[in-house]
Amino acid sequence: MRIHVDYDRCESHGLCTEQAPRLFSLDDDAELTYHAEGSDVPADQQALARAAIASCPVAVLRESS
């Protein structure tokens, strides 16, 4: 499982960081950092990753295979 982040449309609402804090964080400038960029989501994080995708208010997170 991989996640595609549409950074141009991200508005930093931060709900993904509450769902999956090991995958997503907001830096000091409230810019989103996705910690598994370019690699597969670790198996133990996949359920949280799906919850993060579902929680994004502007749907900038998409699951890609």
Added chain:
Amino acid sequence: MPHRPAPTFSENLYSRSAILHPYAHYTRLRAQGAVVWLERHRAYALPRYAECKAALLDDATFVSGRGVGLNPISNRFSRGTTLNSDGAEHAERRSLVAHRLTPRALRALQEQVQEQAELVVADAVQRRHVDGVEDLAMALPMSIVPDLIGWPQEGRDRLLAWGAATFDVLGPINGQSVRSIQPTLQMLRYARTVAKRRTLQEGSLGADLLKAVDEGRLDASGCPKLLIDYLAPSIDTTLSAIASALYLFAQHPDQWQALRADRGLLPNAINEVVRLESPLRAFGRQLAEDTSLAGADLPRGSRVLVMYASANRDESVWDDPAAFDITRDASHQLGFGHGTHGCAGQGLARLEIRAVLGHLLDRVECIRLAGEPTWAVNNIIHRLERLPLELIPAR
């Protein structure tokens, strides 16, 4: 799977009694099907979660540019707002103001919001017997966004009525929507005057818009509608969520105690409030092309009703959906919409709700109902009108 015609619902979803008691209707609609033809309103209802979400994510097919209301009059004069636009045009409009509403931009506001919430709560706790709507829920929505947008002080007394009307007018043609046309136009006229006389406060979001006009990035005629776009939706909605939170915690003291014991539950508690008593009932979309949804064939040009408040009580998504439980994961509720048109102001709304509840948690042991609450009648917004409360101070 062979396609069948959608089942029909023949009752008026926007009668006074349906507005005041909506949930039984929503339960019946969800049981009838994923797509239900609303005979009275000439629209296809999407009462379940999956189809609402699918429609919101497919904004190229389920378009907003031909109106999100249920009547052609408001759909015509709502043109030119962010709410009623699609694609690149929508992205451009949204980018003009959304950057002032991101968590980063809101940091500067945080202190102001907290201070104001503290004053409001301290005053209410001292009085002990209060109206949860007028004395607690109304204060922040009536000042934070008007300040942010730079709205003149003298034009604020009518904001609540105007804001409510801009939603009410989006219903089907009924007494409510007809009565709302005049105040909606008054608000637009006032916004035009404000933009023309440039009486918006310096450094505000409104002043940004005037600058965008000066630099040729925004057509001058679009400015008043953008002002309204960000102002009108911010008041009734946030007020609704704060008042509903107070009502729910008054009915469920165990949930208030749970929150007092673990403040970390607060962000999710806000999602749960918005899920259970969604401030927005439903918005429309129009189909840009022939579409098949959940086995129903829907012709191009059809009006579709995305029922957020019903999706948020879908039995197939939520266990015991009518129960208030701040420990369930409510993060994927659709009360703020979802996707491209997802509420741009939700960061600010959450900040205001969090601030008011946070200060109440500091000072109030228990919120008690002190009389029968009443609900406002509005085609779109679901909110309390009056909420008599007794605040039992924490020792």
